[in-house]
Amino acid sequence: MIELKHINKTFKVAKRNAGFSEAVKALFHKEYTYIHALQDVSFTIGDGEMVGYIGPNGAGKSSTIKIMSGILTPDSGECIINGRTPWKERISHVKDIGVVFGQRSQLWWDVPVIDSFELIRDIYNVKDAEYRKTLSQLIELLNISEIVRTPARQLSLGQRMRCEIAASLLHNPKILFLDEPTIGLDAVSKIAVREFIKTINREKKTTVILTTHDMQDIEALTERILLIGKGRILLDGSLSDLKARNSTHKTLTIEYSGERLPISEHMTVSRDHGGHAELIIDTAHLTVSQAISYISANAEVKDISVTGETIDEMVVSLYKEFEI
Amino acid sequence: MKLYFKYVGMLLKSQMQYKASFIMTTLGQFLVSFTAFLGVYFMFSRFHSVKGFVFPEILLCFSILLMAFSLTECFVRGFDVFPRLIQSGNLDRILVRPRNEIFQVLTSNMDFSRIGRLLQSVLMLIYAIPASGIVWTFDKVVTVILMLIGGMAVFTALFVLYAGISFFTIEGLEFMNIFTDGSREFGKYPLSIYGEGILKFFTYVIPIALFQYYPFLYLIGRSDNAGLMFLPLLGFVFLLPCYGFFRFGLRRYKSTGS
Numbered sequence: 185m186i187e188l189k190h191i192n193k194t195f196k197v198a199k200r201n202a203g204f205s206e207a208v209k210a211l212f213h214k215e216y217t218y219i220h221a222l223q224d225v226s227f228t229i230g231d232g233e234m235v236g237y238i239g240p241n242g243a244g245k246s247s248t249i250k251i252m253s254g255i256l257t258p259d260s261g262e263c264i265i266n267g268r269t270p271w272k273e274r275i276s277h278v279k280d281i282g283v284v285f286g287q288r289s290q291l292w293w294d295v296p297v298i299d300s301f302e303l304i305r306d307i308y309n310v311k312d313a314e315y316r317k318t319l320s321q322l323i324e325l326l327n328i329s330e331i332v333r334t335p336a337r338q339l340s341l342g343q344r345m346r347c348e349i350a351a352s353l354l355h356n357p358k359i360l361f362l363d364e365p366t367i368g369l370d371a372v373s374k375i376a377v378r379e380f381i382k383t384i385n386r387e388k389k390t391t392v393i394l395t396t397h398d399m400q401d402i403e404a405l406t407e408r409i410l411l412i413g414k415g416r417i418l419l420d421g422s423l424s425d426l427k428a429r430n431s432t433h434k435t436l437t438i439e440y441s442g443e444r445l446p447i448s449e450h451m452t453v454s455r456d457h458g459g460h461a462e463l464i465i466d467t468a469h470l471t472v473s474q475a476i477s478y479i480s481a482n483a484e485v486k487d488i489s490v491t492g493e494t495i496d497e498m499v500v501s502l503y504k505e506f507e508i
Numbered sequence: 509m510k511l512y513f514k515y516v517g518m519l520l521k522s523q524m525q526y527k528a529s530f531i532m533t534t535l536g537q538f539l540v541s542f543t544a545f546l547g548v549y550f551m552f553s554r555f556h557s558v559k560g561f562v563f564p565e566i567l568l569c570f571s572i573l574l575m576a577f578s579l580t581e582c583f584v585r586g587f588d589v590f591p592r593l594i595q596s597g598n599l600d601r602i603l604v605r606p607r608n609e610i611f612q613v614l615t616s617n618m619d620f621s622r623i624g625r626l627l628q629s630v631l632m633l634i635y636a637i638p639a640s641g642i643v644w645t646f647d648k649v650v651t652v653i654l655m656l657i658g659g660m661a662v663f664t665a666l667f668v669l670y671a672g673i674s675f676f677t678i679e680g681l682e683f684m685n686i687f688t689d690g691s692r693e694f695g696k697y698p699l700s701i702y703g704e705g706i707l708k709f710f711t712y713v714i715p716i717a718l719f720q721y722y723p724f725l726y727l728i729g730r731s732d733n734a735g736l737m738f739l740p741l742l743g744f745v746f747l748l749p750c751y752g753f754f755r756f757g758l759r760r761y762k763s764t765g766s
Contacts, residue, residue: 195764255603257763271762279606288597294522303518306511307605335525 186229186252186359186391191261193222193247193415221247222258223415231358232389234381236406236423238396240503244415245395249361252393253283266358279308282352286364289344290351291336297347298332301354308355315354322350325380342373349380359391360384366398378404399496411502418506426498434472436463438479439487446482451475511607515615523620530621537624541574545632548696559701564639565728566697571632572652573695573720576659578625584664586617588688590671591678593617599761609758610751613671642728651727651737658719658740663688665743665750666714672750675757691716698724718742 198214222244229235239245250256251263254270254277263270270277284290291300305315323329326346331339339347345365352360362381366374382405384390396402402409402423409426411419419426435454438445438461445461447453450470455462465475472490479485493501523530548570552563561569581588593599593616602612642648670684691714699707699721711717719740726736 250600253604255600255762257759259763274603275606275608278604281604283604285597285600288601290601292518292522294525295518299518299521303514306514307607 185231185264185266186227186393187262187264188228188248188252189226189262191222191225191248191251191258191263192220193244193251193256193258195219195221220415222251225261225412225415225417227410227417227420229391229393231391232385233408234385234392234394234406236394236396236402236409237412238399238402238409238499239412239418243412245412246363248412249283249363249393249395253281253361254278279355280358282355282357282360284348284352284360284362284365286345286362286367289336289348291344291347293337294335296333296335297328297339297351300336300347301332301351304351304354310355314356318354318356319350322353325383326350327376342369342376345369345373345377346380349377353384353390356388357390359393362392362394362396364396365394366396366401374398374400381405399499411499413503413506419502426502432466432468433493434465434467435491435493436465436472436475436479437461437489437491438463438485440479441484441486445479448475448478512611512615516618519615519618520620533621534624537578537621538628539624541578541625541628544693544696545570545628558697561698561701561728564636564641567632568636568640568642568727569698569720569724570696571629571636572655572724573659573692574625574629575633576656576719577663577692577695578622578629579656580660580663580667582619582622582626584614584667585619585622586613586615587664587667587671589617590667591674591681594674594761595678603762610754640728647734647737648727651723654737654740655719655723655727658723658743659716661740661743662715662719662746663691665747666691668747668754669750672754672757675754675761687714695720715743715746 195218196216197219199217225244225248237245237248247256251258252265252270254274257271265277266280268277290304291297292303301319310318323332326349328343328346328350331343331347336344336347349362349365365381366377369377378401381392381394385392392405394401394405407422409419409421409423410417440459440461443458445453445456445463447463448470450466452464453461454464463475463479465472476488479488545567548563548566551558552566556562558566586593590613593602593613598616602609602616605612637644666684666688670681670688673684674681691710694702694706694710695716699710699717707717707721710721722731722736722739725731726733
């Protein structure tokens with residue numbers, strides 16, 4: 185159970201203008217700006233939930249993760265995770281959590297991955313039998329049996345990420361924080377990572393909190409999303425909420441022969457290159473089938489496809505809506 | 509403790525991945541401190557004694573200091589390169605592991621190529637032990653050991669202080685090298701040769717003289733005060749404020765996250 189109540193965090197950042205004389209000045213007198221990284225952030229995440237934590241760069245995602253993992257102390261507010269305040273009881277808290285920073289490695293670079301795993305086992309004091317059991321599960325699920333004897337530096341990014349994830353689960357944490365786990369991965373590795381996350385969430389009831397910019401991750405993995413922007417929680421709801429709220433439009437892409445495409449009410453042409461057009465239909469007033477039949481009745485249609493708003497677009501429009 | 513040795517094994521294994529590089533660096537370390545030795549050697553081939561200290565005595569002093577320094581550099585390397593730990597974000601990784609922070613910083617990095625320097629100091633010590641003309645009674649041997657331990661404590665404290673400062677500024681860090689690398693250079697000779705002011709500074713501010721100068725006087729028989737041999741233990745007291753300062757910096761890091 186994760187409970188955040190009215191968390192606030194402000195960073196003091198020294199600023200100065202470019203140039204040598206400014207640099208000298210800054211030695212004696214520094215000007216600071218205050219950045220409100222988190223403002224009154226509150227949410228609750230139950231055991232076994234899988235939550236997508238999204239927001240633009242600099243919105244406060246990492247700060248929240250750092251607070252929840254005990255790295256950062258907030259200015260005010262309460263954060264109780266499994267009955268503990270992370271920054272006050274750091275050591276007992278971190279035994280229960282696993283953290284994957286997508287852009288940083290926790291494996292020892294020059295030694296085979298399995299050696300790193302064994303050291304992590306000792307760091308977390310995992311019992312030998314339990315370790316062997318978890319390890320063989322992880323190796324099988326993540327398909328890394330071939331690569332655990334290779335030094336980490338020789339692994340591809342996709343291989344390494346799978347090992348990173350395994351490394352943060354060796355102690356069977358109750359909560360797993362994934363900070364951009366699929367960043368830079370190819371399609372195959374992404375799918376493998378997603379499948380795995382789903383599996384452990386389902387089978388081990390591990391609570392997963394995932395930050396990402398990859399909307400496919402969100403679509404594939406999470407039911408619930410938390411949208412943060414400029415340090416505030418803007419939306420806490422399910423993906424279908426978000427979709428329902430936003431999908432009032434569909435896009436039709438049409439290939440046709442003829443001069444111009446005839447349109448009716450509630451249709452807007454977003455692009456028409458003569459023979460290739462994109463129409464946006466307001467589905468509140470016009471159904472897709474109505475639109476198609478209208479167009480095919482009035483023009484020679486060669487090809488037609490319908491697309492809804494992608495999650496990316498929804499998020500962008502949410503950003504616009506909240507002016508972030 | 510068992511875990512500590514596992515870390516040592518891991519880091520050794522890592523460094524042995526690049527054997528040629530390891531051997532070259534070790535050799536380099538040896539040569540660098542060898543030139544320092546040559547400096548002392550040539551000076552004594554002209555002047556024979558400095559403030560009444562003769563060549564084997566200086567070597568004895570130098571070798572003990574160098575040994576303490578290189579051992580510290582090898583095992584407390586994590587604090588020496590601590591700014592890198594902050595910059596790379598690996599400190600965050602340390603904070604999400606269920607072990608003491610100090611322990612994890614110590615085990616984050618060790619530099620075994622310092623064996624080159626260690627070797628140099630061992631060779632000098634081997635030469636100086638008979639050549640210094642000291643009658644090696646039990647208490648003299650203890651004095652040397654205490655000097656070594658006290659030296660490691662003071663150097664460790666300096667590295668911890670250095671790491672503590674890097675929580676606040678990266679720019680001013682070069683300044684600290686005056687005390688770490690600087691004291692290694694200064695400390696080649698008994699600190700009294702630099703004059704009263706310097707000696708006081710290195711007694712009361714940065715307590716290098718506590719393990720280098722005062723017990724050394726007893727060691728070579730310039731002083732009969734056997735109490736001097738225990739002075740190096742005071743070096744451990746110096747660890748306290750440095751450690752406190754590091755904790756203070758760490759607390760600030762946790763609240764700034766920079």
